[in-house]
Amino acid sequence: MSEPVEKKLRLATTSLAGCFGCHMSFLDIDERLLELLPFIEFDRTPLTDIKHCGPCDIGLVEGGVCNAENVHVLREFRKNCKLLVALGACAATGGLPAQRNHLDLADCLQEVYVTEASLSRGGIPNDPELPLPLDKVHPIHEVVKVDYFVPGCPPSGDAIWKFLTDLLAGRSPKLGHGLISYD
Amino acid sequence: MVELSWKLLLNTLVQRHGRNPVRLLQMLREVQESKGWIAPEMIADLADWLGLPGSQVRGVADFYSFLHTGGPCRYRVLFSDNITDRMQGSEALLDYLCGRLLLEKGRVSEEGLVSVDTTSCTGLCDQGPGLLVNGWAIPGVTRERLDQIAELILGRRPVEQWPSDFFVIQDHIRRAGILLGSGLKPGEALRVASQRDPVSLLEQVKASGLRGRGGAGFATGLKWEACRNAPGDQRYVVCNADEGEPGTFKDRVLLSRYADLVFEGMTLCAYAIGAAEGFLYLRGEYRYLLEPLREVLNRRRAEGLLGRNILGRQGFDFDIEIHLGAGAYVCGEESALIESLEGKRGIPRNRPPYPVTQGYLQRPTTVNNVETFCAAALITHKGGDWYRSIGTPKSAGTKLLSISGDCAKPGIYEYPFGTSIRQILADCGAEDAQAVQVSGPSGRCIDATEFGRRIAFEDLPTAGSFMIFGQERDMFEVARNFVEFFAHESCGFCTPCRVGTSMLKGAMEKIAAGHGTACDLGEIEALDRVLNQAAHCGLGSAACNSTLDTLKKFRPTYERRLKSLEFEPAFDLDGALARARRMTGRDDAGAHLETEA
Numbered sequence: 001m002s003e004p005v006e007k008k009l010r011l012a013t014t015s016l017a018g019c020f021g022c023h024m025s026f027l028d029i030d031e032r033l034l035e036l037l038p039f040i041e042f043d044r045t046p047l048t049d050i051k052h053c054g055p056c057d058i059g060l061v062e063g064g065v066c067n068a069e070n071v072h073v074l075r076e077f078r079k080n081c082k083l084l085v086a087l088g089a090c091a092a093t094g095g096l097p098a099q100r101n102h103l104d105l106a107d108c109l110q111e112v113y114v115t116e117a118s119l120s121r122g123g124i125p126n127d128p129e130l131p132l133p134l135d136k137v138h139p140i141h142e143v144v145k146v147d148y149f150v151p152g153c154p155p156s157g158d159a160i161w162k163f164l165t166d167l168l169a170g171r172s173p174k175l176g177h178g179l180i181s182y183d
Numbered sequence: 184m185v186e187l188s189w190k191l192l193l194n195t196l197v198q199r200h201g202r203n204p205v206r207l208l209q210m211l212r213e214v215q216e217s218k219g220w221i222a223p224e225m226i227a228d229l230a231d232w233l234g235l236p237g238s239q240v241r242g243v244a245d246f247y248s249f250l251h252t253g254g255p256c257r258y259r260v261l262f263s264d265n266i267t268d269r270m271q272g273s274e275a276l277l278d279y280l281c282g283r284l285l286l287e288k289g290r291v292s293e294e295g296l297v298s299v300d301t302t303s304c305t306g307l308c309d310q311g312p313g314l315l316v317n318g319w320a321i322p323g324v325t326r327e328r329l330d331q332i333a334e335l336i337l338g339r340r341p342v343e344q345w346p347s348d349f350f351v352i353q354d355h356i357r358r359a360g361i362l363l364g365s366g367l368k369p370g371e372a373l374r375v376a377s378q379r380d381p382v383s384l385l386e387q388v389k390a391s392g393l394r395g396r397g398g399a400g401f402a403t404g405l406k407w408e409a410c411r412n413a414p415g416d417q418r419y420v421v422c423n424a425d426e427g428e429p430g431t432f433k434d435r436v437l438l439s440r441y442a443d444l445v446f447e448g449m450t451l452c453a454y455a456i457g458a459a460e461g462f463l464y465l466r467g468e469y470r471y472l473l474e475p476l477r478e479v480l481n482r483r484r485a486e487g488l489l490g491r492n493i494l495g496r497q498g499f500d501f502d503i504e505i506h507l508g509a510g511a512y513v514c515g516e517e518s519a520l521i522e523s524l525e526g527k528r529g530i531p532r533n534r535p536p537y538p539v540t541q542g543y544l545q546r547p548t549t550v551n552n553v554e555t556f557c558a559a560a561l562i563t564h565k566g567g568d569w570y571r572s573i574g575t576p577k578s579a580g581t582k583l584l585s586i587s588g589d590c591a592k593p594g595i596y597e598y599p600f601g602t603s604i605r606q607i608l609a610d611c612g613a614e615d616a617q618a619v620q621v622s623g624p625s626g627r628c629i630d631a632t633e634f635g636r637r638i639a640f641e642d643l644p645t646a647g648s649f650m651i652f653g654q655e656r657d658m659f660e661v662a663r664n665f666v667e668f669f670a671h672e673s674c675g676f677c678t679p680c681r682v683g684t685s686m687l688k689g690a691m692e693k694i695a696a697g698h699g700t701a702c703d704l705g706e707i708e709a710l711d712r713v714l715n716q717a718a719h720c721g722l723g724s725a726a727c728n729s730t731l732d733t734l735k736k737f738r739p740t741y742e743r744r745l746k747s748l749e750f751e752p753a754f755d756l757d758g759a760l761a762r763a764r765r766m767t768g769r770d771d772a773g774a775h776l777e778t779e780a
Contacts, residue, residue, distance in 0.1 A: 068760055071776055078750075105762045126767035132774050134759040138752075145702050145750035 008038075009057040009168065012081060013045040016070040017097040017137060018063025020046075021154040022088035026060070028157030039168050043080075056081045058167065064094040065138045069131035078144040083167070087160070089153040091140050098137040105135045148173060151180060189225060192217060197232045204233045205544075207526030211244050212467070212509050216318065219259075220251045246528040246674075248302060248510030249318060249467045258297040258336045262324075263313040265304035265429040266664040267587045267650055273312035276324055277301065283333040297336050303512055303668055304429035305468045308587035308650070309355050309594050317342050318470045321349050350471065354436050355594030358610065360581045361573065362444075362554075363597050365561055369443040370488050372564040376451055377494045384455045385411065388559055390567030392579035397423060397515075397552035398622060398646030400578075403559065406549060410539040411456040413547035420452045420461035420501075421543065421550040423520055427466060427512040428623035429668060430648030433583040434553040436595050438465070438472050441557060442479040446503060448556025450489065451563050453501040456549055461503040464520050467510045476505055512672035516720055517550040518542075519674070530676045531720040554583055554647070574600035578639040582647065586611050589653030598638060605634040613651045618658060618736070623648035624665035625725035628658070628732035658737040659744065662729045663691045669726040680723030683714045687727060693753040694744050701748045704734065704741060 015023055023046060027033070044053035053059070059081030065071060078084055089095040100108060113124045140146055150163050150173075159179040166173040196213055200206040210229065214221050221244050230237040244250045251259070262268065262277045281288055281299050291298040307313030310322040316332070319342055328349070335345055356363055376384045389404030410418060422445060426434040437445055449461050465472060480503055483489045493499040506524055508514050514523045518532035521543050542548025551559075558580055562570045571579045578600035584607065587593045591612025598607065608616050620628050621638075622645035629636065629643070636643050652661060670688040675681045687710050690703050711727035718724045734741060756776045764774050 068773065068776055071756060106766050109763070109766045124766050126769050128769065128771045128773050132760045132763035132767065132769065134756070135762045136759065138754075142754075143752045143756070 008041045010043045010055070011040045011045070011058045011060070012043040012053045012056045012077060013047075013060040013087075014053075014062065014073055014077060015046070016061060016063035016073060016091070016140070017066035018088065018090045018095075020062070022060075022062035022091075025088075025152075025154035025157050026160050029161045030157065032161055036164065036168075053077055053080045057083065058164075059084045060087045061085065061091050061140055062087045063090045064097055065134065065140055065143050066097050067131040067133045071134075071143060074140055074144055083147045084140075084144065085148045085150060085163075086140050086146050087150050088155055089151065092149045092151055094137045094139045095153065098139075101136045105133060109133075150175070155179075189218060189222075190228070193225060193228050193232065197229070202233060204235055205524075205526045207233065207235070207240065207243055208247070208509065208523060209506060209526070211240075211247075211250050212507055215250050215509075218255075219257055219317070220253070220255045222255075223252070226252070243526065243528055246511065247467075247508075250509050254291060255295045256291045256298050257295065257339070258342070259315075259317055260297065260299045260332070260336075261302035261305075261315045262299070263303075263305035263307060263311060263315075264301035264664075265308060265311075265668075266661050267308040267430060268304070268312040269660075269664060270588065270656070271311045273324075276312055276326065276329060279326055280329045280333065283329065284336065296339075302468075302510065303427065303672060304431075306426055306432040306435050306466075307352065308430055308432060308585065310353055311587075315468065316345075318467065319350060320352065320468065320471055322352050352435075352439070352471075354440055356436065356440075357586075357592050357594040358596040358598070360597035360599065362557055362561055362581055362583070363441070363595070365444075365564075367444060367447075367560060367564055369447065369483065370486060370494070372447050372560040373450055373454075373488060373494060376454055376563050377496045377499065381411070381455050381457065384451065384563060387567040388455065388562055391558075391562040391570035392567075393555065393558055393562060393570065394578065394640060395552055396554035396558065396582070396646070397517075398428075398626075398644065400640045400644055403551065403555055406539055406551070407452060407455050409537075410547045410549045413540040415547045417460070417544075417546050418456050418458040419543045419546060419548040420449050420456070420458045420503075421517075421520070421524065421538075421548055422449050422461070422463045422553055422556055423515065423517060423550055424469070424553050425464050425466045425508050425515040425520055426469075426553070427515045427672075428625065428646055428648050429665070430585060430587055430620065430623050430650040431646060432585045432587075433595055433647045435469060435472075437553050437557060437583075438469065438476060442476055443483070444557045444560050445553055446479065446483060446489070448551075448558070448560040449503060450493065450501055451559055452549055452551065452556065454493075454499060456547070458549070459500050459502070461501060462524055462543070463503060463505045464514070464524060465505055465507050466514075467508045470507060473505060473507060480505070511674070512668075513674045513720070513722055516722070519720070520550065521548065528674070530674050531722075552646075575637075575639050575641065577641045582638055582645065584638070584645070584649045585647050586649045586651065588651035589613060589616065589656065590651045600639045601637050603635055603637050604629065604643070607638070607649070608634065608651070611651070613653070615654060616651050617654045617656060618652045618661075620648070620650040620652070620661070620665075620729070621645050623650075624668055624729050625721065626728070628661075628729055628736065630736045657740055658733045659695070659740040662733040663695060665729040666691045666726070669722065673722060673726075677717075677719035677723065679713055679717035680719065680726065683710055683718070683723065684726050686710055687714075687730065689753070691730070694741060696753070697744060697746055698751050698753050699741070699745045700751050701745065702750050703745075707731070707734065 042048045044050040059077040086092045163173045230240045289300045305313045307322045312324045393403040394400040491500045511529045514529040519529040523529040538548040584596045670684040673680045673684045714723045
C-alpha cells in the first residue's frame with residue numbers, strides 16, 4: 001500500500017439482523033488490521049463501543065432490516081456515511097432471518113410467546129424498550145440507497161481485505177475469481 | 184368410472200401419437216383440452232407410457248401458460264393483457280366479469296367451475312379487447328357480451344354450444360399490395376418451380392433480396408442454401424406461426440385468408456432444400472385456426488400439392504403437420520420453437536450451431552416466418568428481379584404491418600419498404616399520434632420528431648407490430664405494461680433475465696406507486712446493461728428497450744411520479760410495524776417510524 005494519506009478515512013460498522021459472522025470475518029484479516037490502521041480510524045463499531053455514528057467515509061453494514069431499531073441505525077449510517085456497504089448475504093438479500101418472510105408475523109409471535117408451552121408465561125412482550133419487528137425482513141437496499149454489495153456468508157477475510165484496499169486505493173472494488181463462490 | 188375414462192383417453196391419445204416422446208406437448212395439450220386440467224396421476228401415467236421421468240413431463244406441463252396442473256376448472260377465461268387491450272378497457276371489463284361471477288382474479292371458484300385471469304397479447308389488437316375461453320378466442324368484448332358469457336358459464340353450457348357469432352374474427356385488410364393482392368392460385372408458384380431444378384429456385388430467392396420477416400432480417404436465400412448444403416439425410420421446413428410479439432396479428436390474417444400461400448411457400452422451401460417433412464408451429468392463441476388449416480392441407484393433398492410425387496414430379500415428396508403451442512412467447516425464438524416442437528420446455532438453445540445445421544432432432548432445419556414463406560411463393564411465381572425492384576436497396580419487397588391503438592382504421596396494411604411512419608399514420612387515421620411502438624415491446628418507441636423515419640431494415644426494422652398512442656396516453660403506463668409482459672414471459676432459464684425482468688418490474692411498480700426516486704431511474708439503466716450483456720437470448724436483452732426509450736423521450740412521465748431525489752423504500756415502513764403494534768398493544772413513539780428519513 002502507498003504512504004499514509006494525511007487525513008485518515010473514518011470507518012463505521014454495525015450488525016443489524018445478522019449473526020456477527022461478517023464482523024468475525026472482518027477480524028479474520030488478522031495482522032493486516034495493523035496495516036489498515038495508518039489509513040483508517042474507527043467510528044461507531046463493536047470494536048470501539050461508540051454508540052452513535054458521526055460523519056464517516058465508509059459504513060459497513062452486516063445483516064438485514066428486521067425491526068424498527070434496525071431502521072434507525074441504518075438511517076443513521078446512511079446519513080453519516082459517504083459510502084454505504086452491504087456486507088454479506090443478510091445485508092444484501094435478507095439472508096437467513098428473511099426465512100420468516102413466508103410466515104405471518106402475528107402467527108410467529110403467537111406461536112413463540114403464547115402457544116409454545118415453554119415460553120408462554122409472559123405473553124407477547126410489549127415493553128417500549130424492545131424494538132417492534134417489521135412484518136417482513138428486508139435487505140438494506142430496500143430501505144436506503146446502498147453503494148456497494150459484498151456477497152458471501154460470510155465474505156471471507158480475504159474478500160473484505162481486497163474490498164477495503166481497493167476502496168482505499170481509489171479503485172472500483174472487484175472481488176474476482178476465488179473471492180466469490182457460488183455454492 | 185371417472186378413473187377409467189381418463190385412462191382410456193390417455194391410452195388412445197398415446198397410441199395415436201405413436202408413443203413418441205417428441206409429441207409430448209401435443210399430448211398434454213389434448214389432455215388439457217378434453218379434461219380442463221392435467222392431473223398428477225395423468226402426468227405419472229404419461230411418463231410411464233412414454234418412458235420419460237415424471238419430472239420431465241411435469242416440467243413441460245408447468246412451462247406452458249395454457250397447461251394447468253393446479254386443479255380442475257371447467258371454464259378458464261383469460262383476458263388479453265396487451266396495452267392495446269387495456270386502452271380498449273380490458274381491465275374494467277375483467278373486474279366486471281369477476282363481479283358478475285363473484286370471483287377473485289386468478290382464483291378458481293369453489294366448485295371448480297370458472298376462473299378469470301389475464302394472458303399475454305392474443306393477437307386481436309385490431310378488434311379488442313380480446314379474451315380466450317378454454318383457448319377459444321373471442322374478440323370485441325363488451326359488458327353485454329360478458330353478461331351473456333356469465334349466463335352461459337353459470338348455466339354450465341359447453342363452449343362448443345355457445346353462439347357462433349361470439350367467435351367471428353375479422354380480417355381487417357386495409358391496404359393490399361403485391362402480396363395480399365397477388366391473386367396467386369394454389370399450386371401456381373409450385374408449377375413454375377417444379378419445371379426447373381431446385382438450385383434455380385434457390386437462385387431466384389437469393390436474387391430477390393428477400394430477408395426474414397420475423398424481425399431479424401436474415402437473408403432467406405442464404406439460409407435455404409446453408410440448409411441445403413448442411414450434411415444430413417433428413418431436412419425439415421418449419422413455419423414459425425408463433426406470432427407472440429404484442430401488437431402483431433398479420434400471421435393470423437395470412438393463416439385465415441392466405442393459408443395456401445403459406446403452405447405453398449413451405450413446399451417451395453422443401454423443394455429448394457430437399458426436405459420431406461415440414462411443421463407449422465401455430466401459437467396456442469390461434470387454436471381456432473387448427474381445423475380450417477388442416478382442411479386446407481387435406482385439400483392440397485387431394486390436389487397433388489402435398490404428399491408423394493408432388494405435381495407428378497418423381498421424388499418430390501413433402502408433407503406438413505401442424506403443431507400447436509400452449510402459450511409461451513419465448514417459443515417465437517427459433518431454437519426455443521424447435522425445443523417445443525420436440526415436446527420439451529421452450530428454452531432457447533445455445534447458438535451456434537444454428538438450426539440450418541442442427542435444428543429439429545439435430546438435423547438441418549429451415550425456420551422462417553409465415554410472411555417470409557408467402558413472399559417466397561410470390562418470388563417463385565414472378566421472379567427475383569421483379570421483387571428486388573420493390574422497396575429499398577437493402578430491404579426488398581413489402582412488409583405487412585399490424586396496426587392497432589389510437590387510429591381510425593386499425594388492421595393489416597401492406598407497404599413497400601421505405602414508407603415513412605408519417606405516411607402510414609396518415610393512411611390509418613392517426614395524424615395526431617404522440618408515439619408509435621414499432622415492432623412490439625422488444626422493438627423501439629418513437630416520438631413525433633421521428634415520424635419521418637422509414638420502415639426498412641436500414642432504418643426501423645420491424646416484425647410487423649405497429650401500436651399507436653394518442654396524445655392523451657400516458658407513456659409510462661405503456662412501458663410498464665411491456666415490462667410486465669417480459670417478466671411474465673421470461674422462460675426462467677438464465678438468471679439475468681429471470682431476476683432482471685422481475686427487478687425491472689419491481690422498479691416500475693415502485694415508481695407507479697409514487698415511491699420512486701432518482702436512484703431508481705439509475706437502477707433501470709444499470710439493469711439494462713446487465714440484461715444486454717448477460718441474458719441468454721433476445722428476450723432478456725430487449726426487456727429494457729421500452730423503458731429506456733420512454734425514459735429518453737417521455738422522461739417527465741417518470742419524473743412527475745418520483746417522490747424525491749433521495750432514496751425511499753418501495754413500501755411503507757411505519758405500516759410494516761402495524762402488525763407488531765397490534766400484537767403488542769403498543770402505540771408509543773418507539774412503536775412508529777417516520778416515513779420520511
